[in-house]
Amino acid sequence: MTPALRRGMFFAGLAGFVAFYLWGLAGLPGFGRYPGPYGFIINRIAVGQTNATGVVSAVNFEYRGFDTVGEEFILFAAAAGVATVLRHLRGEQEGGRDEASPEASVHATSDAIKLSSLLFVGPAVLMGWFLASHAQTSPAGGFQGGVLLATAFALIYLSGEFVTFRRLSPGTAVDAAGAVGAAGFAAIGLTAVILGFPYLYNFLPLGTKPGAVSSSGTIALISFFVGIEVGAAFILIIAELVEQKLLVSGRGAR
Amino acid sequence: MQYLPFVVVAWILSVGLYGIVTARHLVQQIMCLIVVQSSTYVLLLGVGYVTGAVAPYYSDIPVHTSAVDPVVQALALTDVVVEAAVTALLLAFAIQAHKRFGTLDPHELVELRG
Numbered sequence: 001m002t003p004a005l006r007r008g009m010f011f012a013g014l015a016g017f018v019a020f021y022l023w024g025l026a027g028l029p030g031f032g033r034y035p036g037p038y039g040f041i042i043n044r045i046a047v048g049q050t051n052a053t054g055v056v057s058a059v060n061f062e063y064r065g066f067d068t069v070g071e072e073f074i075l076f077a078a079a080a081g082v083a084t085v086l087r088h089l090r091g092e093q094e095g096g097r098d099e100a101s102p103e104a105s106v107h108a109t110s111d112a113i114k115l116s117s118l119l120f121v122g123p124a125v126l127m128g129w130f131l132a133s134h135a136q137t138s139p140a141g142g143f144q145g146g147v148l149l150a151t152a153f154a155l156i157y158l159s160g161e162f163v164t165f166r167r168l169s170p171g172t173a174v175d176a177a178g179a180v181g182a183a184g185f186a187a188i189g190l191t192a193v194i195l196g197f198p199y200l201y202n203f204l205p206l207g208t209k210p211g212a213v214s215s216s217g218t219i220a221l222i223s224f225f226v227g228i229e230v231g232a233a234f235i236l237i238i239a240e241l242v243e244q245k246l247l248v249s250g251r252g253a254r
Numbered sequence: 255m256q257y258l259p260f261v262v263v264a265w266i267l268s269v270g271l272y273g274i275v276t277a278r279h280l281v282q283q284i285m286c287l288i289v290v291q292s293s294t295y296v297l298l299l300g301v302g303y304v305t306g307a308v309a310p311y312y313s314d315i316p317v318h319t320s321a322v323d324p325v326v327q328a329l330a331l332t333d334v335v336v337e338a339a340v341t342a343l344l345l346a347f348a349i350q351a352h353k354r355f356g357t358l359d360p361h362e363l364v365e366l367r368g
Contacts, residue, residue, distance in 0.1 A: 010275040014268055021264050030256040032305030039323025047312050055310035059328040071332050078339030085346040137313050211313045237342045244349045
């Protein structure tokens with residue numbers, strides 16, 4: 001298929017899409033005229049039911065908690081998938097060509113990048129934990145916090161501390177953290193079942209003051225475990241991709 | 255004007271799809287897929303918006319303040335996570351393709367496969 005033919009087919013398809021899309025738009029209530037009622041109901045009852053003032057987190061870790069278990073395991077499976085795909089190749093390549101070890105061929109980074117990335121490691125860790133532990137009060141949560149925690153490790157890599165990076169990353173510690181995070185979430189759900197409630201029922205005391213860090217029961221706890229899991233998954237993904245970096249750039253991507 | 259956000263959705267989606275169709279590099283195609291997926295964030299948040307309402311966080315506002323739909327915002331979060339997972343896997347496959355075939359040009363990959 002020539003590029004011109006490909007492009008022609010794309011525009012033909014796009015014309016059809018636009019036609020159906022405009023037709024669909026005509027039946028929508030319009031921007032800002034959300035018909036409800038689900039969102040309105042949740043907004044009205046969530047604070048009273050869960051003592052969490054961040055209703056999005058309440059939806060994620062309480063009302064749609066079961067979906068979030070699946071969501072977390074999607075990320076878990078993706079990290080495992082990345083590791084599997086690339087690990088297989090690493091074995092192949094070790095048997096084939098003689099490649100310089102990643103440590104030896106890391107390019108020297110400028111002092112400015114080294115200093116500024118090392119300066120940001122501490123704040124990134126702090127902010128990550130803050131976000132992971134404040135899902136119940138603010139637009140934060142385990143997913144956002146976990147990604148920020150993983151960023152701290154990426155900053156260590158950026159600063160050229162590749163040896164430190166390798167010592168901290170993959171290995172058993174990160175794998176264990178990922179497993180603890182994923183299993184912790186599922187275990188909270190099962191604990192509720194053992195206590196005689198539905199799966200993922202909020203069985204912990206909700207606290208007295210809405211919006212306090214200690215309030216909202218399992219919402220805060222689940223968010224904490226999600227933060228650990230997401231951080232570990234992203235560290236694993238980043239580390240796996242970084243280890244491949246030199247092979248791709250070394251041979252010149254066309 | 256009241257449909258403008260939804261037109262933006264279609265525009266982002268189309269631009270991303272065009273990029274996927276015409277890109278000559280697998281990493282570019284993956285980035286275009288991210289653009290395509292970005293359109294769903296605008297769609298989700300656009301669907302749940304309520305004129306004059308605030309964000310659904312009641313830390314410092316009265317409990318009965320009108321707020322936008324929190325459910326679509328939670329869905330957008332799921333969307334972001336899935337996108338990260340998909341992107342990571344696709345990048346891994348791109349690396350694998352480059353190692354096996356020595357190229358990241360999707361057109362050449364088609365020829366090599368046959």
